Ligand SMILES: NC(=O)C1=CN([C@@H]2O[C@H](COP(=O)(O)OP(=O)(O)OC[C@H]3O[C@@H](n4cnc5c(N)ncnc54)[C@H](O)[C@@H]3O)[C@@H](O)[C@H]2O)C=CC1
């Protein structure tokens with residue numbers, strides 16, 4: 001099938017590359033000429049495992065191409081995917097400017113039946129606005145080419161994007177009813193057929209429900225994390241081990257094990273933005289989402305938890321101390337620094353006078369850019385932040401190690417070397433990577449998120 005993808009970010013690139021891999025002819029377009037040039041030269045604007053090779057293979061086979069030429073790209077596809085960003089507006093709502101600009105471009109250049117598929121995460125009612133934008137452009141040039149707009153939200157995770165796309169749990173498709181919807185549905189069914197060989201993963205629904213489903217999914221996942229983070233903080237107080245609790249509740253199939261890891265808060269471009277956008281939608285309808293407000297507030301506080309544990313142990317004034325930070329990206333296997341908990345932690349440590357040496361396997365360059373921005377008005381603090389070439393170098397002579405992202409390479413380090421490298425054998429772990437008992441045996445003072453049970457002093461209990 002001939003497919004156009006508008007927007008070559010995480011979602012557009014993965015969607016385009018995966019459809020090309022299945023034999024489709026894919027035309028990817030972006031307004032960012034630098035990105036397109038990079039892609040045409042074999043580069044990749046994002047770090048995503050496996051994506052570079054997948055794109056290279058399909059570029060060579062002539063099944064995918066990249067351009068800034070809107071007219072040519074719209075002329076190419078019978079199916080046009082919109083996969084542009086929907087960043088938060090100042091009031092937290094989703095900014096639809098990019099989506100509607102893409103819609104107008106389609107309306108400006110299409111000349112035959114076109115199926116427009118919105119993959120960007122956008123509030124209920126967006127497909128309707130996309131439809132209106134296209135219709136207005138068509139009318140302006142007296143063209144009556146037929147088209148349909150469907151909603152096909154994306155559920156991939158960064159770091160596992162290709163696997164998620166190629167083996168989706170479900171493919172949500174929101175179509176209108178009637179013959180127009182039937183035609184769109186048949187095309188999408190054909191396009192996604194290779195994903196449905198063993199069992200049908202397509203979930204058909206009306207457009208507004210599909211749009212809503214995307215926000216509901218992210219809100220549910222964010223809620224699970226904030227819920228566990230609150231329980232972890234309480235577990236620290238009562239002397240319970242949140243890991244044991246996670247296993248204990250996860251064994252109930254009604255709860256399940258996934259997305260119950262306590263930590264130093266969720267980040268990324270999606271949970272923070274999508275929960276805020278849903279809250280904003282609810283406010284518009286005077287139907288406040290009280291739980292989601294709490295989810296966001298808990299997450300904001302959780303990003304401060306590591307710094308709080310550090311000041312409780314080391315005092316409020318951290319000047320004269322140097323901390324090694326392992327992990328800067330908001331999660332492993334990505335270089336994405338958007339809303340990363342490391343940004344809150346490092347800003348706080350620097351504000352308290354500390355020096356910081358940070359290391360991340362993939363996000364160093366992105367981090368340098370992020371901190372240049374965050375610390376624009378604090379050159380003195382910026383001067384106390386540097387980056388190490390590897391994880392052990394960061395640790396050498398540091399007063400403590402702080403773990404913020406759970407990269408595989410941090411899970412089994414040489415603990416003797418780690419202990420000997422640190423000036424003080426002290427670890428603050430925001431991702432609960434190690435067994436507290438093993439750390440005790442090694443003579444390392446180990447602070448976790450909700451795992452202090454073994455060191456709990458029962459004499460603290462009141463009658
Ligand atoms: N990043 C992720 O893991 C996921 C993101 N989403 C959603 O997918 C959408 C896209 O997200 P990302 O790929 O992360 O965004 P991104 O910011 O990485 O990429 C968006 C791209 O769209 C381009 N663009 C903007 N306006 C354009 C226009 N008028 N014409 C052509 N290109 C244009 C930008 O230059 C940029 O390259 C968002 O709504 C996001 O919430 C959904 C699931 C997963």
Ligand SMILES: O=C(O)[C@H]1O[C@H](OP(=O)(O)OP(=O)(O)OC[C@H]2O[C@@H](n3ccc(=O)[nH]c3=O)[C@H](O)[C@@H]2O)[C@H](O)[C@@H](O)[C@@H]1O
Nearest residue numbers: 154155156157158225259260261263266267268270330331
């Ligand atoms: O809409 C989106 O863009 C995407 O948002 C998330 O994907 P992503 O943000 O890439 O990454 P996640 O793996 O969900 O992690 C998000 C954050 O939650 C944190 N997290 C995750 C799981 C957990 O148990 N505990 C926890 O603290 C991670 O450290 C990370 O900071 C969703 O998982 C995807 O399904 C969705 O498509």
